[in-house]
Amino acid sequence: MPLGIVLQRAPGVTRWAKWSWKATAVLPGAGDAEWRELRREGDIVEYHAATLQIELHGAETEAYVHGLGADVPCVYVVMRPIPGATERPFKLALVTASPYEAQDYCDSAEEVVEKIAMTPGLLAWVQEFVEEFHQEEEFVKRRRDRLRTDRQQDGIGDPRIEKPADIYASPTLKRKRLA
Known part of the structure; x- marks a missing residue:
């Protein structure tokens, strides 16, 4: 299903960020758009930034x-920042209904993931x-083997590697003799 993504640009609240960007809505069944201005109220502008396909997988x-069990079911928009861009600072990469997939993108910290409430x-x-x-997958508890492997010691370390001395011996201090 095609979903239009609406981004809102508002004045930044710090001196380091001139603008604050946020994904605010989705438009199910929207046509193609590339940063089409939808609404303007003073300095706040909403854009139909892009239309992405949302796909559901079995x-x-x-x-x-x-995700549907949440208080407010949402879709997630994955946006990639474009370095140095001010007018169109994001490339919209993905829209998904899977909170697990959204979490995977959050882990990388290279993308910005925005949460938007689903339309009815x-x-x-x-x-x-x-x-x-x-x-539903039935939970099946794994049973342990009854074989006890901890009762005999096979040796210390890898038998293929020759050791000149006991590897658990205390190191000795070699003193230099003064002549």
Whole structure:
């Protein structure tokens, strides 16, 4: 499904950041757009920055269930900063409904991940997908082997490496003789 991503530019609150950027909304079924201005109120401007495809995968249904169980179900937008760019400082890379995938991008610290509340139509679409493809996996506890391997000592270290002395012996202090 194509999702338009809306970014908001507002004046920065510190002297180091002239502008503050935030992803504020998604537009399900939006057409192509490249930084089209949607609304302006004083210094605050909202742009339809890009339209990305959101894809749902059958193997990720557990993540979607986790995301749908949140107080506010969200989609996540992954943005890559463009060094030195001021007017269009981000390249929008990905939009996903999987909180697990979003967490993977957060771990790298190279991308900016923004969380946006799902629209009612998008929420219904994801829920329908989960209802059709999700299968609960039964937890199976692994049983240990009864074989005890700790009762005999095989030796110390790697037998292929020859050792000139006991490796657990205390080091001796060699003193220089004064002549």
